Amino acid sequence: MSEGVWTAPGRVNLIGEHTDYNDGLVMPFALPLSIEVSADRGTPGRLRLSSANVPGQSVELRVEDLAPGRGPGGWSDYPAGVVWALREAGHPVTGADLHFESTLPTGAGLSSSAALEVATALALGDLFALDLDRTELALLCRRAENVYAGAPTGIMDQMASACCTDGHALLLDTRDLSCRQIPLDLTAHDLALLVIDTRVTHAHSQGEYGERRAGCEAAARLLGIPALRDLAPERLPAALERLPPALGPLVRHVVTENVRVERAADLLLTGAPEELGPILTEGHASLRDDFRVSCPELDLVVEAALAAGALGARMTGGGFGGSAIALVPGPRVRAVGDAVESAFARASYRPPEVRDAVAASGARRLS
Structure with missing residues (x-):
C-alpha cells in the first residue's frame, strides 16, 4: 500500500538553450504536465518499478546491485x-x-526524464527522512542522469522541475545555482505561449548532444577559460579568430544565448513580455545555424507560426526533435495553431500536438 503520492512537472525553457553545461544562464518554467509517483519503502534490498504508461513492463532490481551500465535500460534507468x-x-x-503515472510525452523536449528523477528523489527523501534541500536534490538527480543513465545533460x-513556482519563470545561474523567480503572466498582456510538439522523438544519451557538449568544453580549453560562460560578449570576435x-559557431551560440536570457529577464521584469518575440526567433536561428540542433520539423513550426502572426518562435529543449514554442497574441492563437x-x-509530417503553456508549480507532495 502506498505511503504517499508525489509529483514533479516537466518544463519549457523560455530561453537559454545549451548554456547550462557551459555554466551559463537559463530561464525555464514548469508545466502543468507532470509525473506522479505512488511510493512506499517496500521490501528491504529490493527496488520495484512500474508505470501505468508502460503496462506489463515492471522492473525489479536488487538495491545492492545498482551500478552504472548494469541496469536494464529504458525508462527504469532514471528512477x-x-x-x-x-x-x-x-x-x-x-x-x-x-509506481509512476505520467501526462508528459516522452521525447518531446519537455524534460520527462528530469521529472521522473525529481519525483523519485522527492518521494524517497520524504520516505527515508533524508532532509534534502531542492538544490541538493536536483544535483543528485543530475548525477543519476549523467552517470547512471548516461545522458550528458546539464542541471x-x-x-526547473524541483524549484519552479506557479506563475513564474526560473532565472537560474547554472554556475552557482542561484535562482530568481521572474513573473510570467502572459494572459494579463493578452498573450499566449504555445508549445508545439513535433512528435519527432530524441534521446539525449545519443551521440549528437554529447558531441556539442564536448565541442564547447574543447573550445573553453583552447581559450584558456573555465567555461564558455567566462567569455564576455565583447571578446567574442577575437575569440572566434x-x-x-x-x-567557433558553438561558442558564438553560447555567448549570444546568455545575452538573450538577460534581455528576456529584463523585459519580463519591466512588464514588456510582448517584446520577447524577436529574442525567441534570434535564439532559434542561433540553434539552427550555429549549434545545429534543429530539424526540418522544428524549423517548419517556427516558419509557419511567424507567418501566421506569432511574435516570435523557437525550438525548446535539447533539439534534434521535440518541441518548439511560439509567443502569440491572444486573438491569433487559433490561427497560429491551424x-x-x-x-x-x-x-x-505526423500531425503536431499544440498546447497552451502556463507557468505551473514545481515538485511537491500530493498526499
Missing part, C-alpha cells in the same frame, strides 16, 4: 539511477516500490 545516486551519497535508501531540467572553424497543423499536413 534506479536516483536510488543509486542517493545511496552513493550516503543516504540510507534500503528499497522502494514506486537546468532538474532545477583563435578557434578552429568547427568550434497554420502549423496545415504546414505539417502539406509536408506529410
